[in-house]
Amino acid sequence: MAETTLGGSFTFPGTRFTVQRMGYGAMQLAGKGVFGPPKDPAAAVAVLREAIAAGVNHIDTSDYYGPHVTNQIIRKALHPYPKGLVLVTKLGGRRPPDGSWQRAISPEELTSAVHDNLRNLGLEAMDIANYRVMGAGHGPEEGSIAEQVTVLADLQRKGLIRHIGLSNVTATQVAEARAITQIVCVQNYYNVALRHDDALIDDLAREGIAYVPFFPLGGFTPLQSSTLSSVASRLKATPMQVALAWLLHRSPNILLIPGTSSVAHLRENLAAAKLTLSPQTLAELDKIAAEAAPVKH
Numbered sequence: 001m002a003e004t005t006l007g008g009s010f011t012f013p014g015t016r017f018t019v020q021r022m023g024y025g026a027m028q029l030a031g032k033g034v035f036g037p038p039k040d041p042a043a044a045v046a047v048l049r050e051a052i053a054a055g056v057n058h059i060d061t062s063d064y065y066g067p068h069v070t071n072q073i074i075r076k077a078l079h080p081y082p083k084g085l086v087l088v089t090k091l092g093g094r095r096p097p098d099g100s101w102q103r104a105i106s107p108e109e110l111t112s113a114v115h116d117n118l119r120n121l122g123l124e125a126m127d128i129a130n131y132r133v134m135g136a137g138h139g140p141e142e143g144s145i146a147e148q149v150t151v152l153a154d155l156q157r158k159g160l161i162r163h164i165g166l167s168n169v170t171a172t173q174v175a176e177a178r179a180i181t182q183i184v185c186v187q188n189y190y191n192v193a194l195r196h197d198d199a200l201i202d203d204l205a206r207e208g209i210a211y212v213p214f215f216p217l218g219g220f221t222p223l224q225s226s227t228l229s230s231v232a233s234r235l236k237a238t239p240m241q242v243a244l245a246w247l248l249h250r251s252p253n254i255l256l257i258p259g260t261s262s263v264a265h266l267r268e269n270l271a272a273a274k275l276t277l278s279p280q281t282l283a284e285l286d287k288i289a290a291e292a293a294p295v296k297h
């Protein structure tokens with residue numbers, strides 16, 4: 001393992017899946033707008049192989065990335081999969097030919113999305129499937145998710161999904177889902193500048209449930225902050241490394257899935273697992289969210 005610990009390990013509750021806390025998010029491997037093939041498919045394959053060679057064993061994906069493209073690249077790069085690799089997908093969306101993002105939440109659509117994932121990844125069962133609520137943009141909205149979670153629980157009983165998670169959800173929706181089935185992870189929009197989920201993270205930590213922030217680096221508009229930059233120059237690190245290290249320090253149930261299409265950025269991101277932040281530095285970084293302009297999500 002190149003980055004000796006890759007942030008330490010975490011076991012998803014009630015599972016035999018133990019992963020390094022520093023993982024990889026594969027969304028950036030599809031073409032522009034997460035639609036169609038990438039400009040350089042060989043580079044995408046190289047990023048995935050580099051991640052595995054460095055010790056990453058947690059990859060986040062979805063069959064609606066591309067659509068199908070990202071999963072097909074993962075299969076091409078890594079199948080047969082190394083022992084211990086945990087592949088996590090998302091269900092609940094679809095990408096029509098116009099490239100828009102639409103809900104796909106009927107029992108038939110959720111079931112066919114699982115089969116799409118399995119076929120394109122070359123698996124018999126998904127390790128973890130997150131029900132991704134397609135709310136307003138990248139933020140959750142209240143509303144029952146019982147029907148969809150029940151469908152996933154049925155697919156789990158049929159052996160097509162091993163474990164279930166949620167994405168883009170509120171605390172109320174997490175509680176509703178947990179009354180139906182075991183939830184092993186929650187994937188929501190969160191980073192050093194956007195901290196709406198602070199309370200949820202702490203609640204999930206008490207239950208041993210993983211919290212997996214999406215857009216850990218700011219997503220389509222990468223984080224920019226003078227505090228990040230000054231801390232980074234002091235630590236001889238990069239602002240992105242500091243943003244990732246802050247997440248690793250924030251709570252032991254946080255698992256990282258930074259996305260990149262570049263081997264250089266991947267190496268930079270993985271090296272963030274080695275960065276130690278002092279209590280004073282953490283306090284300084286904690287001020288970023290308060291100072292940030294209100295972010296629409």
Ligand SMILES: NC(=O)c1ccc[n+]([C@@H]2O[C@H](COP(=O)([O-])OP(=O)(O)OC[C@H]3O[C@@H](n4cnc5c(N)ncnc54)[C@H](OP(=O)(O)O)[C@@H]3O)[C@@H](O)[C@H]2O)c1
Pocket residue numbers: 024025026027028060061090132167168187188213214215216217218219220222240257258259260261262264265266268269
């Ligand atoms: N559940 C959900 O609704 C949801 C939504 C969005 C994403 N996700 C998942 O979360 C993962 C992470 O999110 P994300 O990839 O959208 O956003 P992200 O990790 O916050 O940031 C990715 C962006 O930052 C750039 N980047 C990455 N490393 C960098 C570095 N070291 N220096 C400078 N720029 C860097 C990438 O460009 P380059 O390619 O040029 O490096 C890309 O534009 C995704 O891959 C996906 O698996 C889930």
